[in-house]
Amino acid sequence: MSVVDRRPIRPARRPATLGRVIEVRELTKRYGATKAVDGLSFAVGPGCVTGFLGPNGAGKSTTMRAVLGLDRPTSGEALVGGRRYAEIPRPMHHVGALLDASAAHGGRTAYDHLRVLARSNGIGDKRVVAVLEEVGLAGVARRRVGALSLGMRQRLGVAAALLGDPGVLLFDEPVNGLDPEGIRWIRRLMRSLAAEGRTVLVSSHLMGEMALTADRVVVVGRGKLILEASVRELSDRFRRDVLVRTPRPAELTAALRAAGATVREEAGALLVRDLDAPGIADLAAAARLPVHELTPRGASLEEAYLELTDDSVDHRAGGTDR
Amino acid sequence: MTDVIASEWLKLRSVRSTGYLLLALLLTLLAGSAVAYLMTADWDTSPPQQRARFGSADPSVMVVPFGQFLFGVLGALAVTSEYGSGMIRTALVSVPRRRTLLLAKTAVVGGGAVVLGLVVASAAALSGELITGDRPAPIAAFDSSAALWSAVLANAAALALLALLGLGLGFVLRSTAGTLVALCGLLFVLPVLVLMLPQPWDERLYALTPGVLAPQLTGAMADPSLTPWGAGLVMVAYAAVSLGAGAAVLLRRDA
Numbered sequence: 001m002s003v004v005d006r007r008p009i010r011p012a013r014r015p016a017t018l019g020r021v022i023e024v025r026e027l028t029k030r031y032g033a034t035k036a037v038d039g040l041s042f043a044v045g046p047g048c049v050t051g052f053l054g055p056n057g058a059g060k061s062t063t064m065r066a067v068l069g070l071d072r073p074t075s076g077e078a079l080v081g082g083r084r085y086a087e088i089p090r091p092m093h094h095v096g097a098l099l100d101a102s103a104a105h106g107g108r109t110a111y112d113h114l115r116v117l118a119r120s121n122g123i124g125d126k127r128v129v130a131v132l133e134e135v136g137l138a139g140v141a142r143r144r145v146g147a148l149s150l151g152m153r154q155r156l157g158v159a160a161a162l163l164g165d166p167g168v169l170l171f172d173e174p175v176n177g178l179d180p181e182g183i184r185w186i187r188r189l190m191r192s193l194a195a196e197g198r199t200v201l202v203s204s205h206l207m208g209e210m211a212l213t214a215d216r217v218v219v220v221g222r223g224k225l226i227l228e229a230s231v232r233e234l235s236d237r238f239r240r241d242v243l244v245r246t247p248r249p250a251e252l253t254a255a256l257r258a259a260g261a262t263v264r265e266e267a268g269a270l271l272v273r274d275l276d277a278p279g280i281a282d283l284a285a286a287a288r289l290p291v292h293e294l295t296p297r298g299a300s301l302e303e304a305y306l307e308l309t310d311d312s313v314d315h316r317a318g319g320t321d322r
Numbered sequence: 323m324t325d326v327i328a329s330e331w332l333k334l335r336s337v338r339s340t341g342y343l344l345l346a347l348l349l350t351l352l353a354g355s356a357v358a359y360l361m362t363a364d365w366d367t368s369p370p371q372q373r374a375r376f377g378s379a380d381p382s383v384m385v386v387p388f389g390q391f392l393f394g395v396l397g398a399l400a401v402t403s404e405y406g407s408g409m410i411r412t413a414l415v416s417v418p419r420r421r422t423l424l425l426a427k428t429a430v431v432g433g434g435a436v437v438l439g440l441v442v443a444s445a446a447a448l449s450g451e452l453i454t455g456d457r458p459a460p461i462a463a464f465d466s467s468a469a470l471w472s473a474v475l476a477n478a479a480a481l482a483l484l485a486l487l488g489l490g491l492g493f494v495l496r497s498t499a500g501t502l503v504a505l506c507g508l509l510f511v512l513p514v515l516v517l518m519l520p521q522p523w524d525e526r527l528y529a530l531t532p533g534v535l536a537p538q539l540t541g542a543m544a545d546p547s548l549t550p551w552g553a554g555l556v557m558v559a560y561a562a563v564s565l566g567a568g569a570a571v572l573l574r575r576d577a
Binding site: 065068069070071072085086088090091092097099100102103104105106107108109112115116117119120121122160 | 325326328329332333336337338339403404407408409411412413414415416417418419420576577
């Protein structure tokens with residue numbers, strides 16, 4: 001049978017609050033002495049792409065595995081649609097997941113791999129063909145998974161996630177191993193899935209990637225929540241300064257400092273913090289100092305992210321300054 | 323559940339290793355038949371006093387031990403290839419109820435092994451009959467067709483048992499190499515070690531090794547330590563313990 005079950009997941013015990021499709025509550029996962037995830041709580045809502053960001057080892061994959069019921073939380077819980085993943089019958093119709101690209105038997109053909117998964121959830125072979133078509137693997141469907149390139153295997157993982165036409169999608173580092181064309185493709189795919197009202201959670205350790213794809217970000221470090229914000233808020237919030245050029249820097253610096261601003265000189269320009277551009281302009285006018293350039297600068301998201309996760313990076317190349 | 327069984331059946335059919343194992347079983351059958359044929363040819367040219375000392379030209383003698391190992395590999399690979407490749411995570415995301423996954427795998431591997439075991443055991447016994455023709459015992463293994471079919475059933479059970487044992491061990495150990503070493507140890511090393519023990523423990527424990535359960539099940543073994551019922555119970559215990567341990571690990575440990 002190939003009838004796609006589009007019904008929303010019915011809440012089992014507690015009502016799924018609207019806008020909290022994926023809900024992680026006080027999740028802790030301990031492996032021996034190390035806490036991979038430490039009291040993490042966040043929620044993911046429908047209709048947008050939520051980026052799940054953190055440096056390597058921050059606990060992103062562990063969290064995803066807990067959401068999917070692969071790892072049992074030490075404490076806390078992870079719910080999808082208000083219930084534990086393992087309680088969802090035929091879960092592929094509700095939740096699609098892309099784990100690491102290697103999570104397939106290398107000896108099976110791409111087509112058979114998908115058929116095996118489809119069959120376990122009562123999905124017909126027609127849908128398998130359609131999905132192969134959709135991810136651009138129709139031409140290599142009869143090739144063994146082991147003979148596919150990393151990028152193709154990544155696409156195969158996406159195909160598996162899409163099989164049940166699910167309302168919730170989890171992608172763990174989907175751009176890994178993809179070529180630029182593939183990266184563009186998966187970005188567009190995630191955006192269009194979210195635009196259809198689905199819930200999309202995508203993990204990445206690259207802020208730059210998320211800035212292009214995600215609407216919201218959940219940033220974690222050392223297993224703890226650092227920040228949950230929209231991408232816009234994030235870029236608004238971080239390290240704003242104003243670049244000022246003047247032929248009389250010493251006097252302007254003194255005036256700015258007197259007004260409480262922090263001033264740094266760099267490449268013949270002044271970088272001013274703690275005072276916004278109109279404030280600087282007024283001050284300069286009052287002091288009758290000429291200003292040749294006045295440019296408010298937002299820190300790049302990448303910088304914001306590095307600043308956020310600075311304390312939570314486990315290993316860093318010795319002595320190199322970013 | 324039926325969906326998951328269908329999926330597991332397709333899993334088994336869609337990998338090359340299953341084909342290779344069937345081929346290996348066929349080669350074992352051919353080799354066993356070749357040995358039976360050579361024995362029979364030798365019998366025909368031997369004087370009567372030597373003929374009395376002949377064993378029976380039954381290919382099963384060779385096919386069952388090798389077959390047991392191959393069946394064990396079949397059962398083990400159904401699990402360990404998934405752990406080795408990471409497929410297990412994909413499988414558990416599509417079927418998160420682990421009990422269901424275990425039951426479906428057990429049904430498919432066990433059911434398939436019973437059918438395949440019957441085919442292999444019958445083929446071995448019948449080819450032996452064909453080769454020995456109307457020659458008398460001891461070169462002919464069976465004096466009646468009832469004896470033949472009871473041996474076929476017991477051998478099929480001994481083969482299928484190893485598939486379940488391999489499956490259970492696979493869930494416990496998760497590694498192909500580890501599971502195959504364990505199977506080899508159980509089938510080929512343990513019997514030798516056990517026979518080094520002081521009497522009467524050598525024979526008592528030897529009787530419990532998986533290779534000698536089938537002849538005790540039919541009562542064909544001379545001077546057996548176990549009654550047929552006892553041998554049957556030991557077989558059930560092997561399967562129950564290994565699958566039980568496999569279930570405990572699958573249900574408790576992270577994938």
